[in-house]
Amino acid sequence: MAEAHKILATIKTALEAGERQQYLDLANNHAPVVPPTRRVPIAGPEHRAELATSLARELELVGGKFAGIVSPAELSNRIVTLAREIGAKVIAIGEGASLDMDAIGEALERADIKVVKAVPVADSERLTMREQIANADLGIAEAEYGIASTGTLAVISTETRPGSLTLLPTASLIIVQIDRVVHDLAAMLAAHGPARLIEHRLTLITGPSRTADIEKRIVLGVHGPKALHVIVVWPRDE
Amino acid sequence: MAASPKGDFFDSSRAAVQDRELQRKLESASTRHLDHFAIVKAEFPLYEAEKDAAHRIKTDAIAHLDELLIQLTDKLHANGCKVFFAENAEQARKYIVDLAKAKGATRVVKGKSMTTEEIELNPAFKAAGIDPVETDLGEYIVQLRGEGPSHIITPAIHLSKEDIGHLFTEQFGIEYTSEPEKLTAEARQRLRAIFLTADFGITGVNFAIAETGTLIVVENEGNGRLSSSMPDTFVAIMGIEKVIPRLADLSHFLEILARTATGQKLTTYTSFISGPRREGELDGPREMHVVILDNGRSAMLADPVLREALNCIRCGACLNVCPIYRRIGGHAYKSVYPGPIGSIVSPNLFGSAAGYLPFASTLCGACKDICPVKINIPRILLHLRWKETEGERPLKWPAALEGARAGARRFAGIARHPRTIRMLGRLAAQMLKPFAHNGYLRRMPSPFSNWTKYRNFPRPHPHKRRPASSEVREP
Ligand code: SF4
Numbered sequence: 001m002a003e004a005h006k007i008l009a010t011i012k013t014a015l016e017a018g019e020r021q022q023y024l025d026l027a028n029n030h031a032p033v034v035p036p037t038r039r040v041p042i043a044g045p046e047h048r049a050e051l052a053t054s055l056a057r058e059l060e061l062v063g064g065k066f067a068g069i070v071s072p073a074e075l076s077n078r079i080v081t082l083a084r085e086i087g088a089k090v091i092a093i094g095e096g097a098s099l100d101m102d103a104i105g106e107a108l109e110r111a112d113i114k115v116v117k118a119v120p121v122a123d124s125e126r127l128t129m130r131e132q133i134a135n136a137d138l139g140i141a142e143a144e145y146g147i148a149s150t151g152t153l154a155v156i157s158t159e160t161r162p163g164s165l166t167l168l169p170t171a172s173l174i175i176v177q178i179d180r181v182v183h184d185l186a187a188m189l190a191a192h193g194p195a196r197l198i199e200h201r202l203t204l205i206t207g208p209s210r211t212a213d214i215e216k217r218i219v220l221g222v223h224g225p226k227a228l229h230v231i232v233v234w235p236r237d238e
Numbered sequence: 239m240a241a242s243p244k245g246d247f248f249d250s251s252r253a254a255v256q257d258r259e260l261q262r263k264l265e266s267a268s269t270r271h272l273d274h275f276a277i278v279k280a281e282f283p284l285y286e287a288e289k290d291a292a293h294r295i296k297t298d299a300i301a302h303l304d305e306l307l308i309q310l311t312d313k314l315h316a317n318g319c320k321v322f323f324a325e326n327a328e329q330a331r332k333y334i335v336d337l338a339k340a341k342g343a344t345r346v347v348k349g350k351s352m353t354t355e356e357i358e359l360n361p362a363f364k365a366a367g368i369d370p371v372e373t374d375l376g377e378y379i380v381q382l383r384g385e386g387p388s389h390i391i392t393p394a395i396h397l398s399k400e401d402i403g404h405l406f407t408e409q410f411g412i413e414y415t416s417e418p419e420k421l422t423a424e425a426r427q428r429l430r431a432i433f434l435t436a437d438f439g440i441t442g443v444n445f446a447i448a449e450t451g452t453l454i455v456v457e458n459e460g461n462g463r464l465s466s467s468m469p470d471t472f473v474a475i476m477g478i479e480k481v482i483p484r485l486a487d488l489s490h491f492l493e494i495l496a497r498t499a500t501g502q503k504l505t506t507y508t509s510f511i512s513g514p515r516r517e518g519e520l521d522g523p524r525e526m527h528v529v530i531l532d533n534g535r536s537a538m539l540a541d542p543v544l545r546e547a548l549n550c551i552r553c554g555a556c557l558n559v560c561p562i563y564r565r566i567g568g569h570a571y572k573s574v575y576p577g578p579i580g581s582i583v584s585p586n587l588f589g590s591a592a593g594y595l596p597f598a599s600t601l602c603g604a605c606k607d608i609c610p611v612k613i614n615i616p617r618i619l620l621h622l623r624w625k626e627t628e629g630e631r632p633l634k635w636p637a638a639l640e641g642a643r644a645g646a647r648r649f650a651g652i653a654r655h656p657r658t659i660r661m662l663g664r665l666a667a668q669m670l671k672p673f674a675h676n677g678y679l680r681r682m683p684s685p686f687s688n689w690t691k692y693r694n695f696p697r698p699h700p701h702k703r704r705p706a707s708s709e710v711r712e713p
Contacts, residue, residue, distance in 0.1 A: 003323040003325055004311065004323040006323075006325065007325055007478070007530075007532050007536065008304050008307060008308065008323075010532070010536045011303050011304045011307070011532075011536050011539060012304045013540070014536045014540035015301065015303065015304060015540075062506070118520065120517075120518030120519070121518060121519075122518075123524070126520060127434075127435070129520055130434060131434065133520075134434060150503045150504045157467075157519070159516065159519045162521045163463065163467055163521045164467070164520055167460060167464065184489070184493075185489040185493060185504070186486075186489035186493075189485055189486065189488060189489055190486065194449055194450045194485050197447075197450050197452055197485060198313075198317060198450050198451065198512045201509065201510060201511055201512070201521070202509075203463065203508065203509050204504065204507065204508040204510075205506065205507060206502075206503070206504045206505065206508075207506050208506070209458070209459055209460040209506060209507075210458050210506055211375045211376075211458060211459050212458075212500070213374070213376035213379065213393070213394050214375070214379075214397075214402055214418040215418065217399075217418040219418050219422040221426065222375055222426055222459045222460070222461075223373070223429065223430070223459045223461045223463075224460030224464075224506075224507070225460075
């Protein structure tokens, strides 16, 4: 801690030596820090079609795959079809934020797909659980939010929904409820809020893992998933 | 790998200027970034407003740095992190290496971090018998070559796919291929095996939110996520200037950072890490340490002109637009931080060995125009030039340049006398005629030879009349 005090004291002196007041004036002289006007506040139902369209378009622009808008009742079937399309034999899932992931797991098993379920683990079981998830062809997770303007999905990591689900399997499927899709990053962060941010690790995902480190050629799946599929759930009655 | 002994910059830049192949690679890479940037900027009407907001928030944050760091530390402690303030590179290195030793680590996985390059962490690990593995693909490649990164965003920008193909054949004994897809797959497979069992991880930090004690790491590959969530012990290292006040401030930076850096709207992954994993969680470290590094930054803070450079969010755009960088590439700067912003921070972080760098600029202002946090880079470079020549610790130039500088001073003396200079001009035009090629002098006779050692001189024209000093108006 001695270093901390010493450095903080140095910083304080440095700020004073640099005429802090003058600098503060400079900072304050501009109008106070106000976020630029946001185009759409947190979306009302009338914006949903627009938001879903934008999310899908932006997702595809970053190399993601939009797997459609489905009703809650159609969700399991859509996932089974997708799993077949990409030839997934082992699928890792966790608990949903709002969705019944057990029902999805059962539907997959009925279709002869092996399901690995993430559960809370003791320290000694971590490596085994991680191996299992890493060996899955597809990991499924529900997002907390979708961000329409950038095609981003926001996921949190908990003991029943580890971040590994969207990181280790060969491909990733993220499901988001339509009422969780917001216009932009600022709206998403405001909705999430500081308290929940401290509670769980949050990850914003915008497309599949990618690199452009070799002659600027974009290659997907350098460390994380090679493909990112997204399904939007939209209740029929709306 | 940090600032090398003086003189090197002159040699390395002279060699790099001749390297047409290097320039081809730099041109194509920087042009691509800039083209993408132009497109996303045009599609985003709020770009200027966000840039403004980011500039203000950062200026304000730097002016309150002491208070924000105290708040950040308190929050990090409350979230279960250990915080260590390092005054210099040595202290930071020692803390991290000792920690790795105490944990019995034999290997360390590293996400991309310029700060660990700055403190020369890898050699310290190696000396302690610990193997540091760079996991960002570009960093991995340059590490295999035994080099440092040559760009702060794209470390292997100076290499062609063929270079990398040969490197992989040599290092791994695999069949030669220059296909980026295959080379990437090879690296993925090798690094994945390391990640799954890694027990010590390190990454840098892009922003730290004081309000919540949250560290933000942005990246495209996923290696930052892996490095911070697989190992049992995780160390994040950040400069003191990375702190911002509130969660609500963050979007302004993220909305401009990726756009300016690579022409993406957002990077693929943005991780918000507040503390170690909780009971029952699969991901995240059991122990999380945050190293907050000064290493010369508070000295920059004390200088009201230089202070502005601490606003930098390391987007790398000023490198992409810089005519000098595009000519000589990152390695020639002989400093961890190349390009315009590097020329500002290097002398302050690494001392006078990098003091020549502020002179390696045409002051064209392209960096200032593109900088997303509006740093007036040319102004700071001029300020540093002044400091390096007239200040407390004037630079010692290589003998040849010292001669040129003495010549320039003498010329300045003569130039005050309009009649003399006109006469000398006519004389010079006659005398130098035989040395000219295509209107330029590549070599001049002694005592002017030192001048042409570094640049060509336009041939003086006998009929061109220079205005007398009394006729010259201030620009
Ligand atoms: S000085 Fe500005 S342009 Fe250069 S890296 Fe920093 S933020 Fe980017």
